[in-house]
Amino acid sequence: MSTQTSIQTSDKPLGRDELAELVARDIAPGSFVNLGIGQPTLVSNYLKPEQNITLHTENGMLGMGPAATGDQIDGDLINAGKIPVTELPGASYFHHADSFAIMRGGHLDICVLGAFQVSATGDLANWHTGAPDAIPAVGGAMDLATGAKDVFVMMTLLTREGASKIVESCTYPLTGVGCVTRVYTDKAVFLTGPDGVTVRETFGITFEELQALVPVPLKASA
Amino acid sequence: MLTFVDTVNEAVAGIKDGSTVMIGGFGNAGQPFELIDALMDCGAKDLTVVNNNAGQGDQGLALLIKEGRVKKMICSFPRQSDSWHFDAKYKAGEIELELVPQGNLAERIRAAGAGIGGFFTPTGYGTMLAEGKETRTIDGRGQVFETPIHADVALIKALKADGVGNLVYRKTARNFGPIMAAAAKHTVVQVSEIVPTGGLDPENVVTPGIYVNSIVKVA
Numbered sequence: 048m049s050t051q052t053s054i055q056t057s058d059k060p061l062g063r064d065e066l067a068e069l070v071a072r073d074i075a076p077g078s079f080v081n082l083g084i085g086q087p088t089l090v091s092n093y094l095k096p097e098q099n100i101t102l103h104t105e106n107g108m109l110g111m112g113p114a115a116t117g118d119q120i121d122g123d124l125i126n127a128g129k130i131p132v133t134e135l136p137g138a139s140y141f142h143h144a145d146s147f148a149i150m151r152g153g154h155l156d157i158c159v160l161g162a163f164q165v166s167a168t169g170d171l172a173n174w175h176t177g178a179p180d181a182i183p184a185v186g187g188a189m190d191l192a193t194g195a196k197d198v199f200v201m202m203t204l205l206t207r208e209g210a211s212k213i214v215e216s217c218t219y220p221l222t223g224v225g226c227v228t229r230v231y232t233d234k235a236v237f238l239t240g241p242d243g244v245t246v247r248e249t250f251g252i253t254f255e256e257l258q259a260l261v262p263v264p265l266k267a268s269a
Numbered sequence: 270m271l272t273f274v275d276t277v278n279e280a281v282a283g284i285k286d287g288s289t290v291m292i293g294g295f296g297n298a299g300q301p302f303e304l305i306d307a308l309m310d311c312g313a314k315d316l317t318v319v320n321n322n323a324g325q326g327d328q329g330l331a332l333l334i335k336e337g338r339v340k341k342m343i344c345s346f347p348r349q350s351d352s353w354h355f356d357a358k359y360k361a362g363e364i365e366l367e368l369v370p371q372g373n374l375a376e377r378i379r380a381a382g383a384g385i386g387g388f389f390t391p392t393g394y395g396t397m398l399a400e401g402k403e404t405r406t407i408d409g410r411g412q413v414f415e416t417p418i419h420a421d422v423a424l425i426k427a428l429k430a431d432g433v434g435n436l437v438y439r440k441t442a443r444n445f446g447p448i449m450a451a452a453a454k455h456t457v458v459q460v461s462e463i464v465p466t467g468g469l470d471p472e473n474v475v476t477p478g479i480y481v482n483s484i485v486k487v488a
Contacts, residue, residue: 105371106298106444107295107443107444108441121440122298123299123440123441124440125296129296129297129298140440140441141443142375142445142475143295143371143378143445144375144376144378147371147372147376148376150372151372170395175397182347182355182356182360182366183348183366184345184347185346185368185369185370185371186371187370187371189370189373189392190370190373190392193391193394194372220396220397221396223394223396224395
């Protein structure tokens, strides 16, 4: 029925869990990874033991395990979202300056973050709406955005009002400049960088339909 | 000089009005609740408080803010679902906020303890949190100059101390403890256990006792 282009890999948009599963599959074996609060946390549910991924949490730990339940809950062992977690064999603890040196020093392979907007050149806006009555809170977002070797964003492509969150230039206050390398959305995966935006694959939408939704020039991946 | 005191009230007795006080903890992990309660009781006001957050619920730092004892917060993440006391003071214009990206906060604290006069970092470059700050391009990246954060007093929580003030922490409750201990002129530590000197493996000491001034055991 539909005129599928070669990069359409699903006949439906992806749900949050399907998207998390896709991100998990794209993480190279042996990577050190930081998953942001919210939707990115879902990615950990789909990492396979044989991928041998080490999770970092900004509050001072490598080798973070799944969320703690029942007797495992320990107030001294929490993640960046202040949720009780567990430790895996080989885990390590360190103070906050070391934890952020791990980020800033470029030792993390990938961080996965949520976003309000991503620009055509990979600028990220994810910490502040800029509303005059909003209390600003940044946490570790700017450090992660500038520190990790690759910054993956997970978000819906459109706002509730139907506007594209991939934009020519961000209207919300920036978190980092030119830092995003990939954007995973319900409708497509985008690769961002100095050369513009390339669409790797689409879900339930053709490349041409996608281009009609996104106000920046898109290239289809070869 | 290191002293062991019997009560949290003695431990914070020297804190004066107008002091800059670092308080350890990330969320509730590592937060020295008993020392914060004692700071409440001692009456010190016009405080500048350095903490990752700006208090949660109706306890600890949140109460200090509610009572109007904090004139300025230096933190990375003040807004939480239960930070209503900070929210109210901020919206009423009754508390000053210096918002700092979390890694810059940690490194500025570390710099103070290490005697560093400042540093350039890519974090925050090109954002509103770098407005008005000196910038340079270093190694091809835009970087922002950040200055150290010193404090008069640090209030932190550790798991164990020995007789010379060496400290070990527990899991992610370590967080800001070691760097705040080094950055403050006077560091007060609440611990769960005091062991005899020699009772901690020197290879595993996280904060050497040279950074510690006052220790109190809290049950």
